[in-house]
Amino acid sequence: MQIRTLGNGLEVSAIGFGAMGMSHGYGPGPSRAENIALLRAAVDRGVTLVDTAEVYGPFVNEELVGEALAPVRDQVVIATKFGFAFDADGGQVPGAVNSRPENIRAVAEASLRRLRTDTIDLFYQHRVDPDVPIEDVAGTVRELITAGKVRHFGMSEAAAATVRRAHAVQPVTAVQNEYSLWWRQPERELLGTLAELGIGLVPFSPLGRGFLTGAITTDTAFAEGDMRNGLPRFGAEARAANQELVDLIGTVAEGLGATRAQVALAWLLAQRPWIVPIPGTRKLERLEENLGAAGLALSETDLAAIERAATQVEVVGDRYPAAQERLTGR
Numbered sequence: 001m002q003i004r005t006l007g008n009g010l011e012v013s014a015i016g017f018g019a020m021g022m023s024h025g026y027g028p029g030p031s032r033a034e035n036i037a038l039l040r041a042a043v044d045r046g047v048t049l050v051d052t053a054e055v056y057g058p059f060v061n062e063e064l065v066g067e068a069l070a071p072v073r074d075q076v077v078i079a080t081k082f083g084f085a086f087d088a089d090g091g092q093v094p095g096a097v098n099s100r101p102e103n104i105r106a107v108a109e110a111s112l113r114r115l116r117t118d119t120i121d122l123f124y125q126h127r128v129d130p131d132v133p134i135e136d137v138a139g140t141v142r143e144l145i146t147a148g149k150v151r152h153f154g155m156s157e158a159a160a161a162t163v164r165r166a167h168a169v170q171p172v173t174a175v176q177n178e179y180s181l182w183w184r185q186p187e188r189e190l191l192g193t194l195a196e197l198g199i200g201l202v203p204f205s206p207l208g209r210g211f212l213t214g215a216i217t218t219d220t221a222f223a224e225g226d227m228r229n230g231l232p233r234f235g236a237e238a239r240a241a242n243q244e245l246v247d248l249i250g251t252v253a254e255g256l257g258a259t260r261a262q263v264a265l266a267w268l269l270a271q272r273p274w275i276v277p278i279p280g281t282r283k284l285e286r287l288e289e290n291l292g293a294a295g296l297a298l299s300e301t302d303l304a305a306i307e308r309a310a311t312q313v314e315v316v317g318d319r320y321p322a323a324q325e326r327l328t329g330r
Contacts (some may be wrong), residue, residue, distance in 0.1 A: 001006070001013045001014060001015070001045065001046025001048075001291065001294060002014040002082070002212075002294050003045065003048075003167075004200075004273065004274060004275075004276050005200070005273075005274060006152075006170065006173050006174045006199070006202070006238075006274060006276065007075075007152075007172060007174060007197075007198050007199040007200050007202025008122075008152060008171055008173045008198075009175040010077065010122070010151075010152055010173050010174070010200070011048075012048050012049035012077050013047050013048040013049055013276070013294075014164060014269060014276060014277065014294045015045055015047065015265065015269075015276065015277060015278075015288075015290060015291055015293065015294050016047060016048075016049030016050065016051060016202065016276055016278040017039070017042045017047050017049065017050050017051065017141070017275070017279075017280065018051045018204055018278035018279060018280035019039065019050055019052045019056070019064065019065050020051070020053070020056045020061060020063055020280055021050060021280040021281070021282060022038075022061060022280070022282060023056060023057050023061045023064060024038075024055075024056035024057050024060075024061055025056070025058050025226070025227040026213050026223070026225075026226050026227065026228075026282075027223030027224060027225040027226040028223060028225065029255075029282050030282050032064060032073055034282075035064055035068070035282070037069040038281075038283075038284060038287065039065065039068035040068055040069075040071075040276040041284055041287065042070050042071065042287055043069070043076060044061055045287070045288070045291055046291070047076075047110075047291070048076050048077055049076070049079065049276060050065055050069060050076055050077070050078055050079070051079045051080075051176075051202070051203075051204070051278045052064075052065045052078070052079070052080050052081075052110075052115075053081035053124075053126060054078055054080065054081065054084070054107055054110065054111055054114075055081070055092055056084075057125065058086065058090060058091070058092055059090065059110075059114060062080060062111055063113035063114045064113055064118065065115060066114050066115040066116040066289065067116065068269045069115075069116075070116045070307065073116075073117060073227065076117075076121075077120060077121040077122060078115055078117065078120065078121050079120075079122035079123075079124060079154065079174075079176075079202075080111050080115065080120055080122075080123065080127075081123070081124040081125070081126040082099065082103070082104050082107035082111075082123065082124075082125060082126060083097055083098065083099050083124075083125045083128075083129060083156075084097055084098065084110070084126055084127065084129050084135040084150045085097055085098040085128035085145045086095070086098075090109065094270030094323075095130050095189045095276075095323050095324075095326075095327070096328065097126075097127050097129045098127055098129065099128075099132045099148050100129075100131035100132055100139045101132075101137075101139075101140040103135060103157060104137065104140045104144075105140065105144070107172075107286040108120065108123065108144055108149055108150060109149075112149065113131060116288055118148075118149075118299055119148060119149060119150065119151055120149065120151070120200055120237050121151045121152060122151065122152045122153075122154050122173060122174060122192065122256045123141060123144065123150045123152070123153060123154065123157060123176075124139075124153075124154035124156045124176055125137055125154070125155050125156060125158070126156050126157075126220065127156065127157055127328065127330075128155070128157075128158050128159070128162055128221065128330040130330055134147075134162050134165050134166045134169075135165060135166070135169050137166065138153065138165075138166040138168075138169035138183075138207065139169055139170065141153045141170055141290060142170040143167065145170070145256075151171075152172060152173035152174070152177060153166075153170050153171070154172065154173055154174040154175065154202075155172055155175050155176070156175070156176040156177065157176070157178070157328040157329065158177075158330065159190075159295060159329050160190045160192075160193040160328075161330055162330060163193060163194075163197070163199070164193060164197065167197050167199065172197070172199050173199065173200065173314070174199060174201065174202050174203075175190065175194060175199055175200070175201055175202070176198040176202040176203075176204055177190065177201065177202075177203065177204070177233065177276075177279075178203065178204055178205045178249070178267065178319065179201065179203035179206065179268065179277075180203065180205060180206050180207065180208050180212060180264060181208070181212060181245065181264055181267060181306070181310050182208045182211070182212065182233075182242065182315045183205070183208070183251065183315075183319055186201065186203075191272065194274070195272070196302070199274075200274040200275070200276060201272065201274065201275045202235055202269060202275075202276050202277070202278055202288045203217045203268055203275065203276075203278070204277075204278055205264055206264065206266075206268050206278070207261055207264055207265070207279055207290075208235075208275035209228055209231075210228075211233075211234070211239070211242065211246065212245075212246060212260060212261065212264045213260050213261045214249075214250060214258070216234075216239065217238050217239065217243070218240045220239075220244070222234070227246055229321065230321060231317075231320065232315070232318040232319070232320075232321065233315070233316070233317035233318060233319050235317060235318070238316045239252060239315075241293045241316035242313070242315055242316055242317070244312070244313045245288070245290060245310065245313040245315065248309035248310070248312065249263055249309065250304070250315065251309070252302065252305055252306055252309060256296065256302065258292075258296050259289055260291075260298050261279075261286075261290060261293070261294070262289065262290075263291055263293075263298075263306065264293075264298075265277055265279065265290060265294075266293045266294075266296040267291035267303070267306055267310065268299065269294065270298050270303055277324075280320075284286060
């Protein structure tokens with residue numbers, strides 16, 4: 001597995017592993033034992049960045065990651081996140097965020113316990129809290145770094161200007177945003193800011209929540225509890241319209257002897273040397289397919305063909321309902 005460097009010298013595998021879908025967002029999945037085996041298989045195959053968050057589950061995803069990685073803790077970078085709000089019973093409060101310093105500190109302690117570790121390698125603010133100055137957030141994480149409880153500070157779905165303000169207080173190592181061939185908003189301003197400041201980008205949903213793989217059609221029925229049931233971009237009409245992009249990627253993939261997923265991931269890797277996508281999966285064969293993208297070298301001709309294909313299609317449908325989208329880009 002190739003190694004890439006995010007900000008502040010943090011070295012990780014070129015492709016990481018997003019653990020969210022093992023226990024959150026996509027309906028019932030494999031058993032805990034199967035998930036643990038898959039996470040360990042990822043490490044065996046060279047993955048050194050594993051991504052989780054307190055909100056996934058909530059809480060159970062961190063516990064899963066902590067148990068799975070305990071025997072190989074010294075081989076991996078564990079990333080987790082703070083910033084959503086929970087009620088007294090531990091349920092997520094819809095649309096609410098909480099990055100007050102006392103909450104950041106409490107989340108860090110709880111995440112350390114669930115992850116079975118002494119230090120969180122990369123601690124992201126999951127969504128920007130408009131009620132807490134970003135300087136206070138960055139300063140609190142800086143205190144946790146000084147105390148040895150956190151190694152690196154990250155931000156997720158933040159606006160470029162907010163990243164810049166936070167970075168002035170505590171250097172930001174990575175920004176995690178959605179970025180793929182069907183969500184290219186980071187190209188407008190964020191990528192340039194990250195390049196200037198020396199910050200890495202960790203794209204989540206690099207395969208468009210599975211759509212870019214070609215496995216989802218207008219006839220696909222998502223399981224109960226699958227978040228895609230409520231995402232505008234996955235409505236039947238949107239899926240039908242967006243199939244053109246998948247077909248065009250498929251044409252490129254066929255010419256390269258690769259899969260659509262591999263082309264989509266290799267395209268991301270080719271955008272900048274400090275981009276590290278974190279596709280998630282519940283299946284070993286998909287894990288191996290995804291990791292194969294690291295060895296797929298796209299030529300300038302290939303990239304130009306992909307760009308021509310992508311620009312032929314206007315992607316239909318918002319990525320989130322309005323209430324969720326308002327939490328991003330702040």
